[in-house]
Amino acid sequence: MNVNENTHPLPAEVHRAIVEEVSAAAVGLNRYPDREFTELRERLAAFLGHGLEADNIWAANGSNEVLQQILQAFGGPGRTVLSFPPTYSMYPLLAAGTDTTYVAGIRSEDYGLSAEDAAAQVREAAPNIVILCSPNNPTGTALGLDVVEAVYEAGRASNAIVIVDEAYAEFAHTGTPSALSLLPDRERLIVSRTMSKAFALAGARLGYLAAAPEVTDAIRLVRLPYHLSAVTQATANAALKHSDILLANVEAIKVQRDRIVNELTRMGLRPASSDSNFVFFGGVKDTKAIWEGLLEAGVIIRDVGIPGHLRVTAGTEDETTAFLVRLEELLDQGPHTHSR
Numbered sequence: 001m002n003v004n005e006n007t008h009p010l011p012a013e014v015h016r017a018i019v020e021e022v023s024a025a026a027v028g029l030n031r032y033p034d035r036e037f038t039e040l041r042e043r044l045a046a047f048l049g050h051g052l053e054a055d056n057i058w059a060a061n062g063s064n065e066v067l068q069q070i071l072q073a074f075g076g077p078g079r080t081v082l083s084f085p086p087t088y089s090m091y092p093l094l095a096a097g098t099d100t101t102y103v104a105g106i107r108s109e110d111y112g113l114s115a116e117d118a119a120a121q122v123r124e125a126a127p128n129i130v131i132l133c134s135p136n137n138p139t140g141t142a143l144g145l146d147v148v149e150a151v152y153e154a155g156r157a158s159n160a161i162v163i164v165d166e167a168y169a170e171f172a173h174t175g176t177p178s179a180l181s182l183l184p185d186r187e188r189l190i191v192s193r194t195m196s197k198a199f200a201l202a203g204a205r206l207g208y209l210a211a212a213p214e215v216t217d218a219i220r221l222v223r224l225p226y227h228l229s230a231v232t233q234a235t236a237n238a239a240l241k242h243s244d245i246l247l248a249n250v251e252a253i254k255v256q257r258d259r260i261v262n263e264l265t266r267m268g269l270r271p272a273s274s275d276s277n278f279v280f281f282g283g284v285k286d287t288k289a290i291w292e293g294l295l296e297a298g299v300i301i302r303d304v305g306i307p308g309h310l311r312v313t314a315g316t317e318d319e320t321t322a323f324l325v326r327l328e329e330l331l332d333q334g335p336h337t338h339s340r
């Protein structure tokens with residue numbers, strides 16, 4: 001329960017569909033795959049809606065490669081990328097790998113980010129790229145669209161590309177808006193998604209983005225030839241044909257996530273309101289003792305390196321129960337484990 005995977009196995013019907021589609025693709029594995037992955041882009045556009053078409057879509061081997069390709073196209077030596085820690089730990093690593101200078105913005109004490117504050121930091125730093133993670137990892141909180149709009153406007157002076165990383169968007173509370181709705185007439189805005197989480201395809205490695213066609217054209221200049229295998233394309237296409245079945249598991253995960261939030265609150269801890277498939281919680285006096293105590297019981301969660309805080313992925317009902325039971329046992333053992 002430490003890497004934010006979808007812990008529900010693929011439904012049998014989806015598994016069979018993937019096997020059939022991959023088997024059909026295997027007949028032609030002596031040939032290179034469709035380098036434009038046209039069918040996949042069409043299916044992803046249809047899944048996202050918002051009037052998007054295939055020309056608005058790009059995909060790669062996981063959202064990490066999507067972000068890397070964006071930085072290859074728009075970052076590089078002498079250019080900067082701004083993000084707001086604590087956030088996804090790969091952002092500075094991807095920046096370093098593309099020789100793009102990483103600038104760490106500042107969040108409020110509760111790890112929130114207001115439109116006014118974010119825009120002010122963009123105006124001051126004048127970055128070439130801004131990455132906003134929503135829902136944010138590790139805190140799990142979604143950004144209001146006012147933050148995205150303010151950052152986009154503030155980035156006009158430096159012609160900044162604004163990326164909204166929505167890897168966990170499918171887990172957001174009902175009514176939480178997506179930055180996809182802001183794409184019209186914003187040619188510098190990119191919304192990044194993944195099939196690793198909600199679609200339970202972490203092992204298949206398929207990330208994608210939606211943006212203006214000019215953005216996808218720019219990324220074509222840096223992608224490796226035939227970067228998406230025929231097997232990956234077949235797997236993703238089969239999953240998208242059964243998106244309704246896969247997203248039903250998302251609702252089950254959201255139930256366990258909300259259960260974790262409620263139970264941690266009852267235990268006297270301080271969980272953040274989560275729009276993702278994980279819960280970030282504070283009030284832990286000795287994170288090492290809690291982490292090791294859970295590990296001894298066969299439960300692995302994430303120490304994100306923030307004092308007094310830990311993060312746990314919402315699992316199946318049984319997995320969630322195992323975590324909650326062991327955690328409460330540890331908290332009851334003494335005051336060294338938490339601070340009320």
